[in-house]
Amino acid sequence: MSDAPAKSVLLVGGTSDIGRAVASAYAARGWHVTLAARNPEAADREAADLNARHEGARVETRTLDILETDAFPGFLDALPTLPDTVVCVVGAMGEQARAERDPAHAAEVLRTNFEGPALLLEAVAGRFAARGRGLIVGISSVAGDRGRATNYVYGAGKAGFTAYLSGLRNRLAKSGVHVATVKPGFVRTRMTEGMDLPGPLTAAPATVAERIVALEDRPRDVVYVLRRWRLVMLIIRAIPEAIFKKLKL
């Protein structure tokens, strides 16, 4: 342990499996972790787990609903200090078939994956830029790289988020603030439980967390958690639309 004051990370969506792994990786590094989640009981449960696991850990919780965008500035200003890093793990796959016939469900999926995370990180970006440093990590998805019949509502939300992160990165490039886009690919979590996932393209939450924490030492712009995904998506994006539209993917 060094004598320097501990760094702090705000983890938004901290009760998901990926969020839990990321929080654990930061706590293991001695960082102060603030878990922001919609369900305070679930967040407290994760915080207790991390505090028990890591010697000297200081993991705290805040309640935040990613759909209540008006609350974001107040939420950030109420934190005791502006964190060094913000990681946004929020996301919801929803149900594609339901989204096709239920506009309210589609809107919720879009807002949860795009509007909420984008507006929250926008509010963070302004504060980080004013300070002149900070790391913003947005967890997007390979599903946002190209729309497919089986999950385009979720994919469109993630595509929007990917574009937003890219724009933020461009805007902040000279401000000392770094913006990273992380695309995990398939991850073995509660969200994907019961799905038949291809082993070589499926990562463990801990692997996603390692790649995210590694950004603290070596900032990168776009991270595919498993490198082979970059190639897979390169091929998928290269397929001409006339052919792509007839494929079952």
Add this chain to the structure above:
Amino acid sequence: MKDLSGWGRYPRLFGPLTTALTAASAARLTAAAPGVVARGLGRAYGDAAIGRDRTLAPAGLDRLQGFDPDTGLLRAEAAVSLDDILTTFVPRGFFPPVVPGTRFVTVGGMIASDVHGKNQHNDGTFGEHVEAFTLALPDGRTVRCARDQNTDLFHATIGGMGLTGTILDASFRLRRVDTGWIRQTTSVANNLSDAIGLLSRTSGATYTVAWIDVLARGAALGRSLILEGGHAARDELGPRQAPFPPARAGRVSVPFDMPSGLLNAKTVSAFNALYYRKGALRAGQTSLVPWDSYFFPLDGIARWNRIYGPRGFVQHQCVIPEERAEAVLSIILERLSQTGTGSFLAVLKRLRAGTGLMSFPMDGLTLALDIPVSERGLALLAEIDGLVSEAGGRLYLAKDACQSRETFEAGYPNIAAFHEVRRDAGALGHMSSKQSERLGL
């Protein structure tokens, strides 16, 4: 339908498995319908963790709830594994008060089976270190049980094989250790009488167990290696030994079922003789062993249960009261060597009486055997059960797969009291496993 067979893969049983991610859903699923029992990591050898009608896996209850480094008090949800506890806390200088022979068990399972380890003669069972736990009852309520709160349920649940309700969380104290190394001393016993003598002497070692060559005959009947161990202090380590060696990674795995006959009298006899001679060479010497290979040698080999082939095996552990132990164990060993029904892992150990209503240990000696499943093997076990019963002993329920109702009833004197506590809790007929059905519990 899932394959829910125990670790011995005998009997082969299938059934529906429901997973709970939170305490609330585990409680709801416990109350939802009768014929249910909770299952942790499925390391009970026989049919204990298989529900009569459905099985509840509270797999999501894997969070720690709190740890106080000053007192060592750990609060953990029921599906937290011993492996998780060890990898998290050994590097911080803490060790569980009791560990069984595998680290792939859950907190809930360790309480339900009231597991014991190599220090049972000194420190008792795991249950003796549990301060409190939360139990989900069949009527949907959850209650806290402790030594001064719901005491009947507390003592019935420790060793109660999940038949009082579903354990949701528990608290117990970890002990401080200076290093992750175990100081191990091997001594040789030339026969059973010597082995029992060596196990009875108070050497001050925290952990004592004997590995016994069950196929040795005649004057060598019961020849054993006595393995004593204790947590090593910092100043016992060499300059290049890290105080807390990391747990072994890169486990090898048994990729498929070995042929059922591979472990026959000849191969097991040869293995045992070799192991005995190798051990005898180390007699009197002291060595330092990392905690994981000392306590969990078999955990290094994933799915080791496949070496017994597709028919599976029965793990059989009995305890014989002190005064009859030597005589009865001699007969058991003679029968084993006569029939050539060898066991790779035969372990002899001294036990002291347990404290749970249905706890396995009593003052005496325990013998643990692995017997490959065959008609002859099962017949021999039935014969051994008769000897155990007649001597006033009993069988360990976490390993039991085939004992008769008579053997069970003769061995456990508190069945009526256990019955009463379960009836009061509404658990009778509701919390129910294949084992409890078989034993009429």
